[in-house]
Amino acid sequence: MRIYQGVDLVEIARLREAYERHEAFGEDIFTEEENEYCRSRPDVYSHLAGRFAAKEACLKAFGVGMGGFGATGRFGEIEVESSPSGKPALRLHGSMEKMGQRLKISQATVSISHAGEYAIATVILVGEDSVEDDG
Amino acid sequence: MAQNMINDERIMQEVIDAIVHTTGVEKDTITPDSSLVEDLGVLSLDFLDVNFRLEQVFGVKMARNFVLEHVEELFGEGMAIDENNEVTEKGVEILKMRLSEAAGDLEPGTPMDELPALVTPKTLAFAVKDIFSYLPEKSPAGADWKTEDGTRIVCSQTGEPAALPSGDEVVQNWLKSLQEEKQLF
Numbered sequence: 001m002r003i004y005q006g007v008d009l010v011e012i013a014r015l016r017e018a019y020e021r022h023e024a025f026g027e028d029i030f031t032e033e034e035n036e037y038c039r040s041r042p043d044v045y046s047h048l049a050g051r052f053a054a055k056e057a058c059l060k061a062f063g064v065g066m067g068g069f070g071a072t073g074r075f076g077e078i079e080v081e082s083s084p085s086g087k088p089a090l091r092l093h094g095s096m097e098k099m100g101q102r103l104k105i106s107q108a109t110v111s112i113s114h115a116g117e118y119a120i121a122t123v124i125l126v127g128e129d130s131v132e133d134d135g
Numbered sequence: 136m137a138q139n140m141i142n143d144e145r146i147m148q149e150v151i152d153a154i155v156h157t158t159g160v161e162k163d164t165i166t167p168d169s170s171l172v173e174d175l176g177v178l179s180l181d182f183l184d185v186n187f188r189l190e191q192v193f194g195v196k197m198a199r200n201f202v203l204e205h206v207e208e209l210f211g212e213g214m215a216i217d218e219n220n221e222v223t224e225k226g227v228e229i230l231k232m233r234l235s236e237a238a239g240d241l242e243p244g245t246p247m248d249e250l251p252a253l254v255t256p257k258t259l260a261f262a263v264k265d266i267f268s269y270l271p272e273k274s275p276a277g278a279d280w281k282t283e284d285g286t287r288i289v290c291s292q293t294g295e296p297a298a299l300p301s302g303d304e305v306v307q308n309w310l311k312s313l314q315e316e317k318q319l320f
Contacts, residue, residue, distance in 0.1 A: 008179075014180055015180065017184075018180060018183060018184045022184075022187035022188075022190075024187055024190065025184075029183065056179050062220065063248050064220060064248055065247070065249075065250075065251055071200060071201040071204070072183060072186060072197070072198075073199030073303075074200075075183075076199075095200065095204045098207070099220070102212070102213075102216075103218070103220065
């Protein structure tokens with residue numbers, strides 16, 4: 001078994017600024033369901049920032065780091081689903097799903113929290129141990 | 136030439152302005168070869184903001200997927216990125232061709248999370264310029280092009296924005312041409 005972990009902290013106001021400035025930001029970074037869920041909440045931007053942090057934490061866990069330049073699409077391929085109780089779960093699509101297969105990921109967990117000006121998320125991925133171990 | 140309607144200096148100036156407005160970094164500290172991550176301390180959200188700002192300024196759609204992911208999609212998994220998420224020899228070859236000197240020291244086995252450090256104002260300006268290189272000589276109305284605000288290309292007759300390929304289409308076209316020419320994969 002091999003464990004991959006990622007964490008990310010997001011300034012909620014900074015996320016709001018980018019989200020409101022560029023229409024494409026909301027459309028490309030978040031899925032329709034994520035936008036819909038967050039917009040149904042009273043504190044929309046805390047939830048969007050939490051989901052953004054989860055996506056970034058997932059990228060870090062995968063070892064691809066920042067999803068910015070030329071890789072904007074990765075954010076939209078990491079979806080944070082919400083159960084009726086509000087517990088989040090990760091669903092991967094497209095190239096991120098392929099990356100999960102490449103690293104033989106069998107389980108993924110995500111935890112999100114927000115307070116005051118910040119949102120934070122951690123992601124843990126569990127992979128099979130057949131991938132070469134670099135020690 | 137239609138492709139040179141927005142000169143290189145203007146593109147670079149807009150790239151640097153986008154970085155300044157997004158990050159608050161002092162303009163004087165930015166050079167065309169500054170690493171956005173290592174030299175300017177740009178964060179992921181800033182990367183995205185810069186990207187979307189450039190789209191608004193130039194009226195283009197920047198690439199959503201990284202060049203190595205296009206290699207994987209076009210030529211098969213494992214061609215550019217190995218099972219440990221490290222860049223393969225072919226991946227390095229592609230990046231050196233695509234990013235020129237910014238990828239000069241790159242070695243096979245480099246972890247994927249080190250690649251954002253290769254992004255510089257020059258590589259961003261190149262990405263914009265590469266999209267503009269697809270501008271036809273004439274608009275669909277048969278008229279010349281003109282610029283609005285010096286950065287957005289529109290038809291001089293109808294005012295319609297130029298329909299340019301997305302950054303992803305441009306990268307895929309480049310990879311397909313490269314494959315035809317060099318048979319790398």
